[in-house]
Amino acid sequence: MFTQFKNLIIGGLYRHIAKPIFFAHDPESTHDFAVRTGVQLGSHKLTRIATRCAFYFSDTRLEQTILGIHFKNPIGLSAGFDKNAELISILPHVGFGFAELGSFTAKPYEGNPKPRLWRFPKHKSLGVWFGLKNNGITEIAPRIKKTHSEIPLGMCIAKTNCKETVDTEAGVADYIKCYKALYEIGSYDTINISCPNTFGGQPFINREKLETLLQAISKVRNKKPLFIKLSPNLTQAQLDDVIELGETYNVDGFVCTNLHKPKGKKELDGIAYKGGLSGKLVDDLSTNMISYVYKKTHGKKIIIGVGGIFSAKDAYEKIKAGASLVQLITGMIYQGPQLISEINRGMVKLLKKDGYTNISKAIGTKNN
Ligand SMILES: Cc1cc2nc3c(=O)[nH]c(=O)nc-3n(C[C@H](O)[C@H](O)[C@H](O)COP(=O)(O)O)c2cc1C
Numbered sequence: 001m002f003t004q005f006k007n008l009i010i011g012g013l014y015r016h017i018a019k020p021i022f023f024a025h026d027p028e029s030t031h032d033f034a035v036r037t038g039v040q041l042g043s044h045k046l047t048r049i050a051t052r053c054a055f056y057f058s059d060t061r062l063e064q065t066i067l068g069i070h071f072k073n074p075i076g077l078s079a080g081f082d083k084n085a086e087l088i089s090i091l092p093h094v095g096f097g098f099a100e101l102g103s104f105t106a107k108p109y110e111g112n113p114k115p116r117l118w119r120f121p122k123h124k125s126l127g128v129w130f131g132l133k134n135n136g137i138t139e140i141a142p143r144i145k146k147t148h149s150e151i152p153l154g155m156c157i158a159k160t161n162c163k164e165t166v167d168t169e170a171g172v173a174d175y176i177k178c179y180k181a182l183y184e185i186g187s188y189d190t191i192n193i194s195c196p197n198t199f200g201g202q203p204f205i206n207r208e209k210l211e212t213l214l215q216a217i218s219k220v221r222n223k224k225p226l227f228i229k230l231s232p233n234l235t236q237a238q239l240d241d242v243i244e245l246g247e248t249y250n251v252d253g254f255v256c257t258n259l260h261k262p263k264g265k266k267e268l269d270g271i272a273y274k275g276g277l278s279g280k281l282v283d284d285l286s287t288n289m290i291s292y293v294y295k296k297t298h299g300k301k302i303i304i305g306v307g308g309i310f311s312a313k314d315a316y317e318k319i320k321a322g323a324s325l326v327q328l329i330t331g332m333i334y335q336g337p338q339l340i341s342e343i344n345r346g347m348v349k350l351l352k353k354d355g356y357t358n359i360s361k362a363i364g365t366k367n368n
Contacts, residue, residue: 003057003345007338010054014336027117027126035086042090052093057341059348062097064360066302066324067225067252069152069187073097073344074359075315078306078327079156079192079229083134085144092150095340100255100304100327101144102156103192106177108136109161112197118273124310125282126330127268128259129275131197132161137181144185152187156229158195159204166200168209172216183222191217194231194258196276205234207241214249225252227304232257232285239289243296253302254293256323257286260307279330283308287321294322294364310335312346319347319359320366 022030041047062073077091077099085101111133118127134140144153157178165171175191182189191213193204204210217226228242228251246254259276266273286307293303305323309315310331318326332339347359356362 003341006054007342007345010338011336011342014338019334019336023119023121026115027119028114031081031117035082038082038087038090041093042087048090048093051090055095055338055341056093057095057344059344061348061351061357062344062359064324064358067188069098069225071097071152071325074319074325074347075340075343076100076154076304076325076327078329079103079154079190080128080130081329083130085140085147088144088147088149088153094337095344096151097344098152098154098187098325100154100156100190101186102134103132103158103195104134104137104140104155104178104182105132105158105160106137106174106181107160107162108139109133112161112274116275118271120268120271120277120279120281121334122269123277123279123281124308124330124334125268125277125279126333127266127271127273127275127277129197129273131275132158132195137178141181141185144182154188154190154227155182155186156190156192157182158192159198161195161198163199166203168203168212171203171209172213175213176216176220179217179222180220186224188225188227188252189222190227190229190255192229192258194229196231196259196261197274202231205231205238205242207238207245210242210245214245214251218249225302227251227253227255227302229255230257230289232260232282232289232307234289236292239292240296243293243301246301247297251301253304253324255304255306255327256289256293257282257307260285278307279334280308280310283314287318290318290321290323291367295367299364309343310339312343312350315343316347316350316362317366319362320364322364322367324360324363
């Protein structure tokens with residue numbers, strides 16, 4: 001009851017005061033401001049406690065151990081919000097059960113030319129064309145190593161966005177450099193082969209190239225679970241190839257999905273944009289892919305569902321479709337940071353309604 005009241009107040013303040021101010025400013029500056037605020041809140045014990053009092057929610061029905069990793073709840077931050085791993089100290093207190101950081105690349109990249117982030121409120125979506133902006137793994141890995149995390153951390157690894165890595169051999173070497181730098185850091189790794197915003201497109205959705213990459217990884221494989229992050233725009237044949245190779249090379253699961261890249265003119269509500277789209281424009285594509293992968297792998301691979309989660313019902317749909325865990329970014333930007341607690345609390349209610357004693361019992365039930 002108290003949590004519901006708290007969420008109502010914080011959500012109301014966010015939607016009626018903070019969001020109109022944020023949305024009156026440039027999207028990227030607002031994102032940078034949010035990250036700077038998170039860094040400040042995470043730097044002091046008192047502000048961490050205050051954040052926890054405002055946002056934290058827990059319930060044993062949401063706890064699971066997956067691939068040997070304990071998750072206090074299934075809601076994670078998706079890759080792209082904390083590009084340089086600066087928010088590790090604050091994310092658990094906001095209520096996240098885990099966080100995927102990055103995407104990180106071997107070399108630093110300042111990102112594609114601005115503008116590279118657009119809001120589409122009518123569609124509850126963002127246009128994203130950052131192009132894997134990050135400070136590079138040499139700077140980032142030591143920071144993650146020295147920061148204690150109360151929640152599992154996923155390391156999202158991509159190929160440096162530059163002309164030199166378009167060549168397959170150079171691209172693979174670049175992925176491997178980043179993968180090796182994270183050898184003993186974090187709880188799991190995700191190989192991002194689906195960024196829609198890079199030089200040379202998404203070469204590793206090609207079967208032969210992906211096999212070359214997975215072979216190279218298998219030679220230096222660490223003990224951490226390994227995921228592949230998929231594009232929602234794969235054809236069924238491409239998806240079948242990735243799933244088959246995932247089986248051959250002992251990939252533990254799939255992150256479904258990255259941004260949606262529609263074909264044709266890049267214009268929405270009269271605004272020209274570049275790159276891919278998030279939020280509600282990915283929601284169904286992502287849920288359908290989760291169902292497909294779950295059925296195709298007979299529920300044996302772990303699926304992390306992401307795309308357009310704005311409520312407990314949205315998250316629960318992805319879990320019933322086959323996701324063991326879910327992630328979000330856009331929902332939090334549109335609804336406010338109390339959304340994590342709202343979803344976790346709402347999911348406990350949905351589990352109770354369906355007679356499940358734990359979230360794990362709901363996974364994939366829509367496909368049975
Ligand atoms: C601002 C922004 C930056 C992103 N950057 C990355 C990234 O670096 N790596 C990645 O794998 N996905 C990235 N994504 C995709 C998200 O991780 C996620 O897959 C997608 O946005 C769908 O989730 P959402 O609808 O909850 O935002 C980014 C998304 C946004 C909105």
